[in-house]
Each structure stands twice: as C-alpha cells, then as structure tokens.
Amino acid sequence: MQFxxxxxxxxxxxxxxxxAQQDSDSLFSGFQTTFYSLPKLKVDAGQELPVSGIxxxxxxxxxxxxxxxxxxxxxxxxxxxxGGWAQxxxxxxxxxxxxxxxxxxxxxxxxxxxxxxxxxxxxxxKNSRASRRxxxxxxxxxxxxxxxxxxxxxxxPLYRIDTTISSDDRLQQKGPEYLAGGLKASLAKAGxxxxxxxxxxxxxxxxxxxxxxxxxxNSFPALSxxxxxxxxxxFSEFRExxxxxxxxxxxxxxxxxxxxxxxxKGEEVPVLDAWGYCDGSNKYYYKHEExxxxxxxxxxxxxxxxxxxxxxxxxxxxxxxxxxVIIGGAVQDIHYTKKIKExxxxxxxxxxxx
Numbered sequence: 001m002q003f004x005x006x007x008x009x010x011x012x013x014x015x016x017x018x019x020a021q022q023d024s025d026s027l028f029s030g031f032q033t034t035f036y037s038l039p040k041l042k043v044d045a046g047q048e049l050p051v052s053g054i055x056x057x058x059x060x061x062x063x064x065x066x067x068x069x070x071x072x073x074x075x076x077x078x079x080x081x082x083g084g085w086a087q088x089x090x091x092x093x094x095x096x097x098x099x100x101x102x103x104x105x106x107x108x109x110x111x112x113x114x115x116x117x118x119x120x121x122x123x124x125x126k127n128s129r130a131s132r133r134x135x136x137x138x139x140x141x142x143x144x145x146x147x148x149x150x151x152x153x154x155x156x157p158l159y160r161i162d163t164t165i166s167s168d169d170r171l172q173q174k175g176p177e178y179l180a181g182g183l184k185a186s187l188a189k190a191g192x193x194x195x196x197x198x199x200x201x202x203x204x205x206x207x208x209x210x211x212x213x214x215x216x217x218n219s220f221p222a223l224s225x226x227x228x229x230x231x232x233x234x235f236s237e238f239r240e241x242x243x244x245x246x247x248x249x250x251x252x253x254x255x256x257x258x259x260x261x262x263x264x265k266g267e268e269v270p271v272l273d274a275w276g277y278c279d280g281s282n283k284y285y286y287k288h289e290e291x292x293x294x295x296x297x298x299x300x301x302x303x304x305x306x307x308x309x310x311x312x313x314x315x316x317x318x319x320x321x322x323x324x325v326i327i328g329g330a331v332q333d334i335h336y337t338k339k340i341k342e343x344x345x346x347x348x349x350x351x352x353x354x
Contacts, residue, residue, distance in 0.1 A: 027295040027302060031343065034069060035082040036176045038091045038183075047187065050100035050195045051149070056089045057108045059214040061348060062298030066179075067114025067141075068343040068354070069171040076304075076343040079114050079175065091180070095187055103198075104150040105158075105190065108214060111144035112182075113345065114175055115354040117307065118142070118166045139174070140166030141182040142354075147190065148210065149198045155205040156198050161186045218299040220348055229280035231259060231271060235351040238275055238283070248277065256289025288339055294346070301346040306339045307353065 067079040081087045092107065116139045143165075147158040165181045167174070221241035230243025237243055248261045249268070259277055260268045276285040276294070284291040285303060292305030345354045 027297065027304070030304070031076060031078055033065075033078045033080055034071075035080055036066075036179060037082045038087055038176055038180050040094075046094055046096040047191050048097040048099050049105065049190055051096075051098055051103045051105045052100055053098050054092050054096055054105040054107065056085075056092050057106065058085050058088075059108045059110050060112055060298075061218045062300035062302075062345075064297050066112055067171065067175075068116075068345055069114070069175060070116045070342060071172055078343070079171070088183070091183055092187075095184060096190075100195075102151060103195075106148045106150055106155065107186070108146045108148070108210065109143070110146065110214065110217075111142060111347070111349070113142040113347070113354055114171055114179060115139065115142070115345070116170055117354050118164060138166040138168060139170045139178070140164060141178040143182040143186060145186050147186075148205070149195075150207075151199050153206070155207060155210060156201045157203055157205070158193060158198070159189050161189065218348075220299075222301075222348070223296075223299050227278045227281060227283060229278055231261060231277045232275040233271070233273075235275050239348060239351075243278060250277075250291070257291050258289065259286070259291075285344075290339075292344075297345075300348055303344050303346075305341055305344055307342045307344050 063085075065078040065080050069077050069079055071077050088109070096105070116137065118138045118140050120136060120138060141164070144160075144162045146160045148155040149158055150156075163182060163185055165178055165185065171178070220239050222239050225241045228241055228243055228246075230246040231248050232238040232243050233245075245261045248259050248271075251258050251260060258270045258272075259274055260270050263269050274286045276283060276291070278284070283294050283301075285294050285305060286292075287306045290306060292303050294301045294303040346352075347354065
C-alpha cells in the first residue's frame with residue numbers, strides 16, 4: 001500500500017523539476033551572460049578573528065545567477081561569478097585573518113541580488129518637476145546572511161545581516177564593487193563579538209537542522225506543487241498556488257490584454273489589477289495591460305517583460321494663438337510613457353521584482 005502513494009508523489013516531484021529545468025534553459029538561451037570577478041585584496045588586509053577559518057554556504061533560493069544587468073547598448077544580461085561560488089568563498093577567506101585553532105565561522109547566504117532597480121525612499125521621490133526627470137531607482141546589492149560559530153560539531157547562532165548597498169552608478173560601472181562591499185559589510189559585526197561567551201549560548205543547532213530550516217523556507221507551494229489553473233489576484237495567491245477563480249477568458253483589445261471572469265450575477269467583468277494567471281501548465285505575470293510568461297529558475301521565477309513604464313516630461317515653450325508670439329520663460333510639460341521590456345527576477349520572500 002505504501003508504494004501506491006510514494007511512487008506517484010515521486011513521479012510528480014521529478015516531473016516538476018524536469019519541467020523547471022527545461023523552462024529555465026529556454027529563458028537563459030535567449031540572453032547573454034556577463035561574468036564578475038571580485039577585486040583582489042591586499043595581503044593581511046582582513047580583520048583578525050579567533051577562529052580557524054570561514055566557510056560559506058549557498059542557501060539562496062535561485063543559484064543560477066546573482067543578478068541582472070541593464071546594459072546599453074546590448075540589452076539585459078544575466079550576472080554570474082567567474083569561477084562560480086568558490087570565488088565568494090575565496091573572497092570571504094581573504095577578508096579575515098584566522099588566529100584561532102578551535103571553532104569555524106559559517107556564513108549562510110540566503111539572498112544575494114545585484115540589480116539596477118532598488119527603490120528610492122519616499123524622501124527621495126517627492127513630487128517635483130525636477131525629480132520626475134531623474135531615474136527613480138538606484139543600483140547596488142541586496143544581501144541577507146546568517147552567521148554561526150561551529151565548535152565541536154555544534155552550531156551557535158551569532159547574528160543576521162540584512163543590508164542594501166546602493167548608489168546612482170549602474171551595475172555596468174560598479175557591479176563588482178557593490179558585491180565586494182556587501183560581503184565586507186556582512187563581517188563588520190563579527191569583530192565586535194565576545195567570542196569567549198559564544199559556547200555559553202542556550203541555542204545549539206546541528207548542520208542538518210540549519211539546512212532543513214533553509215530548505216523549508218524555499219518550499220513554497222508554487223515550487224513544490226503542480227500548477228493550478230486560475231487567476232492570481234495577489235502575489236500571495238501565486239506563491240501559495242491557490243487561485244481564487246479557476247474559469248476565465250483572455251481577450252486582446254486595442255488598449256491591451258485583459259482577463260475576464262464571471263461574477264456572482266453571471267456577468268463577465270475584467271480584472272484590472274490581477275497579479276497574473278495560470279493556464280494549467282504555464283504561469284503568467286500581468287503588468288501594464290500585458291501578460292508575460294514566467295519561467296522557473298531554481299527556487300524562484302524569472303521572465304522578460306515590462307518592469308516599469310518610463311515617464312518622460314518634455315518642456316516646450318507656450319505659444320500664444322498669434323503667429324510667432326511666445327510668452328517669455330513660460331513652459332508646458334508634454335507627458336508620454338514608454339514600455340521597456342526587461343529581465344525581471346521575482347523575490348518569493350517579499351514579492352518584490354528586481
């Protein structure tokens with residue numbers, strides 16, 4: 001009896017993962033990749049820590065790339081590390097001087113995203129004609145990591161870092177510097193710890209417990225279950241694989257694409273603010289009256305579509321009805337929008353799109 005239940009479950013799991021691999025391959029084949037090399041540090045430049053070394057664990061949901069760079073000219077490019085994850089390990093090792101014999105410092109990187117789309121604060125985006133003409137994002141790195149001390153196969157939690165390093169310089173100019181800055185910043189707190197009291201902590205974990213916890217955080221129904229046909233009204237419905245409405249129609253109209261469903265009165269009504277929908281096999285994201293197929297990449301999703309609408313305000317002089325008469329100094333803004341398709345990476349933890 002047990003095998004009747006186990007084998008179908010295993011088959012579904014393997015099928016989902018094979019489909020996900022094929023899905024990501026089809027996406028990556030359409031774009032170029034740029035490879036980053038971290039800047040080399042001076043010898044003995046690392047801070048001294050009473051540990052025997054440091055080990056870095058890749059606990060990210062999506063390990064296929066570390067970011068997306070908007071490159072002009074040339075279009076979007078995926079960012080990967082030259083030499084792979086070993087470069088992160090080597091760089092962290094150069095950031096410290098290990099002066100101890102017992103104990104190992106462990107870093108579990110949960111999120112590492114390089115992006116040209118880090119939202120500005122409310123203070124930076126006040127309504128003014130001048131601010132409307134500036135780029136409403138910054139570029140940089142988003143890093144979430146957790147540090148543990150390992151003493152005789154027991155892991156003691158030390159601290160968690162959630163940091164963003166950004167500026168107006170795009171990844172095309174400063175990408176490797178952002179990455180190196182984030183890694184260095186994550187170790188700043190380690191130097192101020194009381195290492196003599198670490199082993200006195202009550203919380204004691206095994207490596208298996210930490211790995212199981214990180215794996216569980218990436219086990220959303222959108223990743224582990226077969227797709228369910230229907231409309232996603234919210235990101236939460238997409239992540240939980242629970243669309244509210246399962247019957248719908250897609251209509252292409254002059255203004256764009258719209259999805260309709262029947263309300264309680266049997267009337268077909270449009271969903272103007274849907275997050276997306278699933279046709280039972282493929283999933284789609286909805287933005288600015290257009291649907292974009294999203295692709296499974298690792299334990300996350302990526303697609304090529306409209307991320308934001310670019311708004312332009314062009315000042316033109318105000319001309320009176322009389323021929324050739326212009327009011328001195330008077331201008332009027334002509335406003336227009338333009339959709340730019342770009343690579344989009346979905347953060348399943350927060351629902352943000354980078």
